[in-house]
Amino acid sequence: MDSFVIHGGAPLRGEVTISGSKNAVLPILAATLLTGDTCTIRRVPDLSDVAFMLRILESLGAEVRREGDAITVRAARIQGFGDYELIRKMRGSICILGPLLGRRREASVSLPGGCIIGTRPIDLHLKGLAALGTRIQVENGYVHARARRLAGTTIFLGGRAGPTVLGTANILMAAVLAEGVTVIESAACEPEVADLAHFLVAMGARISGIGSPTVTVTGVRELHGADHEVIPDRIEACTFLCAAAATKGDVTLQGTRPEHFGAVLDKLREAGVTVERAGTGLRVTRRGKVRPADVTTQPYSGFPTDVQAQFMALMTLAPGISVITERIFESRFMHVAELMRLGADIAIEGPNAIVKGGRPLSGAPVMASDLRASAALVIAGLAAKGTTQVHRIYHLDRGYERMEDKLRRLGARIERVAGE
Numbered sequence: 001m002d003s004f005v006i007h008g009g010a011p012l013r014g015e016v017t018i019s020g021s022k023n024a025v026l027p028i029l030a031a032t033l034l035t036g037d038t039c040t041i042r043r044v045p046d047l048s049d050v051a052f053m054l055r056i057l058e059s060l061g062a063e064v065r066r067e068g069d070a071i072t073v074r075a076a077r078i079q080g081f082g083d084y085e086l087i088r089k090m091r092g093s094i095c096i097l098g099p100l101l102g103r104r105r106e107a108s109v110s111l112p113g114g115c116i117i118g119t120r121p122i123d124l125h126l127k128g129l130a131a132l133g134t135r136i137q138v139e140n141g142y143v144h145a146r147a148r149r150l151a152g153t154t155i156f157l158g159g160r161a162g163p164t165v166l167g168t169a170n171i172l173m174a175a176v177l178a179e180g181v182t183v184i185e186s187a188a189c190e191p192e193v194a195d196l197a198h199f200l201v202a203m204g205a206r207i208s209g210i211g212s213p214t215v216t217v218t219g220v221r222e223l224h225g226a227d228h229e230v231i232p233d234r235i236e237a238c239t240f241l242c243a244a245a246a247t248k249g250d251v252t253l254q255g256t257r258p259e260h261f262g263a264v265l266d267k268l269r270e271a272g273v274t275v276e277r278a279g280t281g282l283r284v285t286r287r288g289k290v291r292p293a294d295v296t297t298q299p300y301s302g303f304p305t306d307v308q309a310q311f312m313a314l315m316t317l318a319p320g321i322s323v324i325t326e327r328i329f330e331s332r333f334m335h336v337a338e339l340m341r342l343g344a345d346i347a348i349e350g351p352n353a354i355v356k357g358g359r360p361l362s363g364a365p366v367m368a369s370d371l372r373a374s375a376a377l378v379i380a381g382l383a384a385k386g387t388t389q390v391h392r393i394y395h396l397d398r399g400y401e402r403m404e405d406k407l408r409r410l411g412a413r414i415e416r417v418a419g420e
Ligand code: EPU
Pocket: 023, 024, 026, 092, 118, 119, 120, 121, 122, 123, 124, 125, 126, 159, 160, 161, 162, 163, 164, 165, 166, 167, 188, 305, 306, 328, 329, 330, 371, 372, 399
């Protein structure tokens, strides 16, 4: 398993281009199963999660071609239920359920287990699909879903922690080929869900209320091929913003949509970081000390759970107390113990992490536990004195395209070390 060796202390400086969004492209690739025509998806990031999804599509009989960052998929005929081993390995593969039901009224996927950040149930996905007329059986770790016909209806999709992102994606993908009108109430408003909806519209779907909590879908008989460019990854953008701020750097992000991460920009400014438009880019600089800031994660357009760990790494540098509250996932604080190995002072009390910032960080060996926790450790390592080795960075490869190359071009001293 590869690791990163980081010699901290170098301020990040220069320009970085943000890749296409992981969490938008996964359901969009799944949605290509809704038609037998060719779909072209552009600005596809080169990530291991994307490679997994493409292999799942191939195992269902789709032809997949990659040219640079464009992928074409043609699912002329769908065979079988796909490679269960692959489906089991990637949680995002749950989003093939909706399109398979839409296209051929039958789907079977392995029930995703819990993961390091929480239990991650799919009850809301199943409730929504059942409301559309699907018969669902959960047996031996698999979800078998079958429908004679899918009929539109009104579905309330809100859960304990608010709306569900992939749940909304699944219901949308089933509803576009259902008979009649489906209204999704308490739909997720995340830009990744809106991007999927725009792709579906380009395929001939009829959807209104895109990006709002009430989405209305009028079913059509069939969809056709489409050409779509994926939105930029707002979480990657926010990760680079936090890294630049943590190293007292001066970095310009190209290819972002700052309107997708207003809540993070607001908190960075509260923390004394300057973020401003610079031509077509977004420039982030820090001159003085970081100031403490409290953050509570929320569904969009609130502060994203996927930036909580990276922002916490930044707050360890801010003299004073910051309270970081996680409201989306119940155990998304695996990075805390590792940040403490670097010298951070953090106490967990229920959903709150109390960060007493301002103590200097010093390099140490640390262990990545999930994608965003790993990003937080890289940020802390870049800001720490001395050498930090981040083990198990395969988590990072799932969701950040060539992170070490991008950081190195900004002046970071970071290398990938193979093996173990
Ligand atoms: N939930 C339920 N029942 C369900 C589904 C979700 O109770 O049927 C709960 C979850 O347990 C959680 C909350 O609802 O408490 C929100 O979960 P959601 O369903 O929105 O998460 P997801 O769709 O499985 C996506 C992203 C995650 C991101 C979350 C929240 C993808 C592939 N994954 O997951 O991304 O954290 O939305 O924004 O899009 C990441 O990129 O690192 C990542 C974990």
